[in-house]
Amino acid sequence: MELLTNGVGLSVVVFFPLISAFIITLIPKAQEQLIKGFALVSSLITFVLSAVLLFQFDFSSADKLQLGNKISWIKSINANYEIGIDGISLPLLVLSTFITVLAIIYSIEHLPEPKSPKGFLALILVLETGMNGTFVALDLILFFVFFEIVLLPMYFMIGIWGDKTVRTVSGFKNQIETRLYASIKFFVFTLFGSAFMLLGFLGLYYRGNKTFSIPELIELGTSGAFTGTFATLVFAVLFLGFAVKVPMWPLHTWLPDAHTAAPTVGSVLLAAILLKLGSYGFVRIAIPILPEQAKAWAPAIAILSAIGIIYGSLACLAQTDLKRLIAFSSVGHMGFVMLGIASLTPIGINAAMIGMVAHGVITGLLFFLSGSMAHTYHTRDMGRLGGNMKLLPKTGALLGFTAMASLGLPGLAGFWGEFMALLGAYNPLDGLNITVFRTSMVAGAIGTVLTAGYLLWMLQRVNLGEPSDEWIDKDLHDADIYELSAWIPLVVLTVLIGVFPKLIFGATNDAVIAMLSKAFGG
Amino acid sequence: MILPRKSKYYVAAFALLGTLFSLAPLVIQWANYTSPIYAFENSFVVDKFSIILKGLFILITYLTFLLSINFIESDKYYQGEYYYLLLSSLLGALIVSSSRDLLTIFIGIELASTPMFLLSGWKKGDRKSNEGAIKFFLLGVLSASLILYGFSLLYGLSGKLVFSEISSHLLSASLANSPVVLLSAILVISGIGFKISVVPFHSWAPDTYEGAPLPVTAYLSVSSKATGFVALIILLTKVFAGSGSSWGIILVIISGLTMTLGNLVALQQNNPVRLLAYSSISQAGFILAPIAISGITGDYQDGIFASVTYLIIYAFMNLGAFLSVHLFSNYAGSTNFYEWGGVARKSPLAGVLTTVFFFSLAGIPPLGGWFAKFVVFRSLLGSANSIGIALGVVGAINAVIALVYYARISKVIWMDEPKSINEEKIFQFENPLKVVGVFTVLITFVSGIFPGIFSYLGEVSSIFFGN
Numbered sequence: 001m002e003l004l005t006n007g008v009g010l011s012v013v014v015f016f017p018l019i020s021a022f023i024i025t026l027i028p029k030a031q032e033q034l035i036k037g038f039a040l041v042s043s044l045i046t047f048v049l050s051a052v053l054l055f056q057f058d059f060s061s062a063d064k065l066q067l068g069n070k071i072s073w074i075k076s077i078n079a080n081y082e083i084g085i086d087g088i089s090l091p092l093l094v095l096s097t098f099i100t101v102l103a104i105i106y107s108i109e110h111l112p113e114p115k116s117p118k119g120f121l122a123l124i125l126v127l128e129t130g131m132n133g134t135f136v137a138l139d140l141i142l143f144f145v146f147f148e149i150v151l152l153p154m155y156f157m158i159g160i161w162g163d164k165t166v167r168t169v170s171g172f173k174n175q176i177e178t179r180l181y182a183s184i185k186f187f188v189f190t191l192f193g194s195a196f197m198l199l200g201f202l203g204l205y206y207r208g209n210k211t212f213s214i215p216e217l218i219e220l221g222t223s224g225a226f227t228g229t230f231a232t233l234v235f236a237v238l239f240l241g242f243a244v245k246v247p248m249w250p251l252h253t254w255l256p257d258a259h260t261a262a263p264t265v266g267s268v269l270l271a272a273i274l275l276k277l278g279s280y281g282f283v284r285i286a287i288p289i290l291p292e293q294a295k296a297w298a299p300a301i302a303i304l305s306a307i308g309i310i311y312g313s314l315a316c317l318a319q320t321d322l323k324r325l326i327a328f329s330s331v332g333h334m335g336f337v338m339l340g341i342a343s344l345t346p347i348g349i350n351a352a353m354i355g356m357v358a359h360g361v362i363t364g365l366l367f368f369l370s371g372s373m374a375h376t377y378h379t380r381d382m383g384r385l386g387g388n389m390k391l392l393p394k395t396g397a398l399l400g401f402t403a404m405a406s407l408g409l410p411g412l413a414g415f416w417g418e419f420m421a422l423l424g425a426y427n428p429l430d431g432l433n434i435t436v437f438r439t440s441m442v443a444g445a446i447g448t449v450l451t452a453g454y455l456l457w458m459l460q461r462v463n464l465g466e467p468s469d470e471w472i473d474k475d476l477h478d479a480d481i482y483e484l485s486a487w488i489p490l491v492v493l494t495v496l497i498g499v500f501p502k503l504i505f506g507a508t509n510d511a512v513i514a515m516l517s518k519a520f521g522g
Numbered sequence: 523m524i525l526p527r528k529s530k531y532y533v534a535a536f537a538l539l540g541t542l543f544s545l546a547p548l549v550i551q552w553a554n555y556t557s558p559i560y561a562f563e564n565s566f567v568v569d570k571f572s573i574i575l576k577g578l579f580i581l582i583t584y585l586t587f588l589l590s591i592n593f594i595e596s597d598k599y600y601q602g603e604y605y606y607l608l609l610s611s612l613l614g615a616l617i618v619s620s621s622r623d624l625l626t627i628f629i630g631i632e633l634a635s636t637p638m639f640l641l642s643g644w645k646k647g648d649r650k651s652n653e654g655a656i657k658f659f660l661l662g663v664l665s666a667s668l669i670l671y672g673f674s675l676l677y678g679l680s681g682k683l684v685f686s687e688i689s690s691h692l693l694s695a696s697l698a699n700s701p702v703v704l705l706s707a708i709l710v711i712s713g714i715g716f717k718i719s720v721v722p723f724h725s726w727a728p729d730t731y732e733g734a735p736l737p738v739t740a741y742l743s744v745s746s747k748a749t750g751f752v753a754l755i756i757l758l759t760k761v762f763a764g765s766g767s768s769w770g771i772i773l774v775i776i777s778g779l780t781m782t783l784g785n786l787v788a789l790q791q792n793n794p795v796r797l798l799a800y801s802s803i804s805q806a807g808f809i810l811a812p813i814a815i816s817g818i819t820g821d822y823q824d825g826i827f828a829s830v831t832y833l834i835i836y837a838f839m840n841l842g843a844f845l846s847v848h849l850f851s852n853y854a855g856s857t858n859f860y861e862w863g864g865v866a867r868k869s870p871l872a873g874v875l876t877t878v879f880f881f882s883l884a885g886i887p888p889l890g891g892w893f894a895k896f897v898v899f900r901s902l903l904g905s906a907n908s909i910g911i912a913l914g915v916v917g918a919i920n921a922v923i924a925l926v927y928y929a930r931i932s933k934v935i936w937m938d939e940p941k942s943i944n945e946e947k948i949f950q951f952e953n954p955l956k957v958v959g960v961f962t963v964l965i966t967f968v969s970g971i972f973p974g975i976f977s978y979l980g981e982v983s984s985i986f987f988g989n
Binding site: 025072073074075076077141144145148149151152155156159160179180183184187188191192195196198199202203205206 | 827874881886887888892893896897899900903904906914915918919921922925926929932933936937972973974976
């Protein structure tokens with residue numbers, strides 16, 4: 001067990017998928033079954049190992065970084081291979097390995113065109129390394145590298161396996177395929193944010209005794225090493241880097257395009273994990289290292305989050321495309337997460353943590369369902385869909401359930417994040433502008449109503465009613481065993497987290513309180 | 523050259539072996555290294571800095587030979603002369619990296635670039651090749667005369683040739699910031715500016731790159747550029763170190779303009795070679811940035827470390843990028859890369875290599891390019907100087923712009939509809955080229971994942987600056 005606790009276990013969780021991806025590229029293309037089986041087994045091994053780590057993790061001291069290690073990596077710049085997990089990163093790490101398994105199960109029978117499982121599965125595994133690595137990295141440079149590693153696989157997933165519909169984009173002379181436009185837009189937006197984020201990291205490095213270590217920088221930051229214009233600028237660039245990824249309004253415009261264009265599994269991973277890299281960055285890096293700046297920026301973040309919630313919901317009401325609707329709903333849900341973070345209170349940040357996990361599970365499932373339906377009906381136009389309950393009873397029932405979870409029905413996972421984020425905003429950290437936060441809270445509350453509105457409206461148009469004539473004689477396949485085995489675990493998880501939110505809070509609560517009391521005292 | 527035509531085959535083998543063999547003394551020197559060795563009355567030095575650069579130059583030339591073998595054999599080119607000229611250029615580069623006086627460095631610079639005038643016009647029947655070679659030649663002569671004029675001013679002032687004596691003379695006579703010395707510095711920067719193709723001395727590069735045979739272009743954009751940078755670093759830090767604040771500002775402006783202009787023009791290109799030409803102009807801006815800022819702050823050690831690290835990583839990924847262009851333009855028979863739709867499916871190996879090299883040029887982790895960009899940003903922000911930070915912001919914006927055109931090639935070969943794919947046509951990927959591909963891709967990955975191997979450069983640049 002020594003091996004599991006001294007960092008080797010975590011390293012394997014991070015790099016095993018990468019090694020597997022490399023092995024997959026060596027398997028001849030014709031051996032499709034072998035490729036699929038190998039990818040599934042390796043993602044399962046990664047998941048099981050992360051579950052084993054769950055048992056090694058000492059929950060009674062969840063506020064401490066555990067199971068990690070620190071070894072020298074780039075000596076000349078004092079960047080280290082420093083890893084570890086605490087209660088904040090643990091749920092996200094397990095979520096990431098878990099969703100990857102489901103994504104691979106789904107891909108076994110439902111590969112988007114052009115099939116080529118070899119490339120697709122290898123990219124998913126590379127992506128997993130980037131995601132897991134970001135959650136365990138405790139060194140800014142290591143974090144940056146993993147944060148960026150996810151870009152390439154996602155770029156190719158959208159670009160190669162994405163939606164081929166030709167559309168006109170304002171500003172482009174010629175018509176362009178959705179996938180091509182969306183993939184480069186995703187890449188450029190994120191790189192723009194992270195290029196500046198890197199400058200911010202370097203700023204911290206030079207002011208902070210030339211260290212990139214996050215725990216050391218937190219010590220320095222809470223003892224007041226970063227102040228004045230310098231700290232404001234650094235927080236601004238970190239904000240830029242993370243907010244693009246979340247995405248916060250008004251930096252969100254890449255998201256609807258990327259989600260709509262991405263293949264089903266791509267959307268799932270994007271929504272479930274990739275967006276969390278941004279909000280995780282706020283909780284792990286920006287707030288603890290620059291607490292005073294976080295306090296100064298919190299009202300602005302709250303206002304942007306509130307705008308995001310309202311804007312996302314209104315945009316959903318205007319959609320005709322099922323997948324695009326779910327994409328915009330992510331803007332709204334991540335708005336709740338950011339509102340919780342902005343309150344800088346234990347309740348708000350706990351809400352953000354459970355909100356992240358719940359959004360990953362629920363929206364991931366929604367993208368699975370909508371992707372599968374788009375595949376069956378060959379359209380995502382809600383005007384043409386209808387009577388889904390009668391045509392595809394299993395998928396329809398799941399869609400109904402997930403929509404309820406997404407709108408925050410008490411008893412399901414989505415409820416806690418929204419409700420507690422509003423509570424946090426009602427009573428933010430001492431010294432924050434109460435008016436701003438209460439206004440944001442009211443806006444958020446209106447947002448929950450709008451959220452319920454567009455989701456029920458979506459259900460009404462898609463699930464209920466009589467099927468239109470165009471589908472009557474078509475041979476439509478309902479969910480098969482691969483789909484169900486990818487979806488049911490998410491349903492179970494939605495209920496479990498809804499009924500026992502302690503599953504998440506048990507890990508996060510101590511860590512969040514410790515982080516906040518270190519940053520803001522008492 | 524003296525071999526009969528029949529046995530021209532041996533020429534390539536001999537050149538390859540000879541180049542590889544010349545690495546041996548370097549390894550021995552490295553292993554037995556104790557302190558810098560001076561020769562010829564302090565005008566020639568063997569220190570760790572020069573050993574590393576020599577190793578780099580020899581490896582680049584070796585890889586260029588591998589790139590050239592099939593290319594040269596496929597046509598009725600003069601093989602013996604081709605290898606002879608490249609080796610002469612290599613000798614020039616090797617001299618530059620050890621030189622410590624005005625004459626030696628001038629001979630080195632010119633010996634490195636003169637053979638390239640001939641090589642860039644190697645495709646005799648091709649008008650573009652002729653045009654490029656003439657432009658290159660005329661500007662090359664101009665640049666040589668500028669450098670020489672700058673040197674003559676220095677010699678006139680101090681009456682010395684050896685760098686250490688000149689700089690101590692300038693310091694003792696407090697001439698370091700006199701107009702004459704500044705004029706001399708500007709002349710030298712302009713002259714070498716042509717060699718490293720920075721704005722506004724870059725105009726020859728795209729035409730010459732396009733006209734020259736592809737392996738020669740690769741060599742030009744990597745080795746010639748590196749030679750120029752090494753000469754510039756040596757001159758600025760060994761001779762003009764005292765007037766750093768003046769030339770620092772000039773170089774900061776040049777560097778910012780170079781990255782921006784190179785990038786913006788590269789966005790418009792559809793010819794992959796011209797795209798790489800402009801991209802290499804933009805990259806030169808990044809390599810220049812740390813030297814520029816070190817002039818202002820006086821922290822030459824950090825500047826040299828960043829620039830040389832960038833140069834080394836850049837050399838291999840750029841050679842790889844030229845290899846990819848060579849492979850695909852050969853297969854598709856087109857020099858417009860928009861017509862390469864879907865060709866990666868024909869050879870996934872070549873497709874993956876191309877993706878790696880171009881995204882490494884764009885600076886995406888975990889490929890080597892990210893560390894190159896990172897050390898540049900690090901030295902810019904580490905200057906704690908508002909000019910340095912401003913240049914860092916310009917660099918960050920440029921890094922994002924550059925992604926658009928670097929990603930475009932991968933987009934075309936992987937994502938576009940395969941129109942030009944001919945099922946019958948075989949994708950040519952000869953073994954020597956595979957060696958180049960695998961070697962450069964390995965270096966690109968290793969330097970990105972374990973950048974620690976560059977740590978010794980920090981120590982090396984301190985030795986360089988200490989003597």
